[in-house]
């Protein structure tokens with residue numbers, strides 16, 4: 172047994188230190204980033220925020236609206252090839268360029284992913300996603316996908332340490348997805364005791380990835396626009412959001428009316444709700460590692476995404492970053508033991 176003594180940090184443990192700035196207004200801040208990816212050589216330009224590949228977040232409707240803001244959507248893996256085919260036939264090229272195709276690691280998943288990608292070359296991102304990215308099986312699968320799809324942008328995860336980030340990049344991933352345990356409907360830390368505070372995971376994995384010309388996605392744990400900024404400040408190239416984008420008209424969830432109020436069901440992809448829906452229940456050898464919650468129904472996601480992007484722009488003006496790309500260089504985090512003043516409730 173070993174204990175690492177260095178305290179790891181979550182979003183709640185830091186704030187940005189303001190810096191002198193020549194920026195006069197948030198409107199001067201550019202949140203668009205341009206990337207050329209390591210293996211695929213593909214170029215992508217847009218706002219590097221991603222709706223998570225969860226049932227009631229990563230829907231086709233979500234992608235259609237978020238693409239207008241140049242924001243990405245990782246489409247959940249439960250659409251059939253026929254549904255994809257119909258969507259792709261009617262969608263704008265710009266929407267397709269802002270979508271990620273999610274896949275598991277079975278042979279059937281591999282086949283299905285190929286069929287979807289073959290529908291249109293504008294679909295450039297493949298998101299290979301398993302709860303425990305430390306499995307040797309993931310590394311082998313990434314190698315296999317890289318060999319069969321040399322010109323697609325491959326995302327693989329989830330991991331939380333530099334060593335595994337490097338291994339996935341060396342296996343052929345352009346982007347590594349970072350986060351184990353921080354999610355809003357995740358119970359991994361409770362069920363297993365495994366996890367890593369998300370800001371430290373981002374800082375350490377970004378450092379490892381950037382050294383090899385790879386990129387990372389900070390996935391999970393953002394509860395407010397300030398957390399999204401902190402993820403970027405810590406070095407995340409992309410930030411993935413589940414709970415912050417759930418509960419909207421475009422999320423594709425079930426609306427439930429209770430005591431005259433409307434709610435939307437939101438659940439983790441390893442929750443009992445998800446396993447009942449997609450896998451015929453929770454298998455005997457495993458425990459659910461996600462929960463189900465009812466969120467107040469929030470209408471269209473338009474206002475929410477503007478609020479998030481407005482918050483990140485404002486962070487940039489406080490630290491003097493004219494472009495999102497500069498935010499991490501302009502970031503000094505101070506460690507704190509206080510965040511919002513909640514004397515009159517939460518914001």
Ligand code: 5GP
Pocket residue numbers: 223224225302329350352353354355356357358359390391392393411412413414415438439440441442460461462
């Ligand atoms: P959020 O933005 O809601 O805090 O986190 C979203 C992320 O939580 C997802 O992108 C995914 O990585 C993770 N996640 C989604 N469902 C589950 C689940 O059932 N269990 C666990 N451990 N993580 C989940």
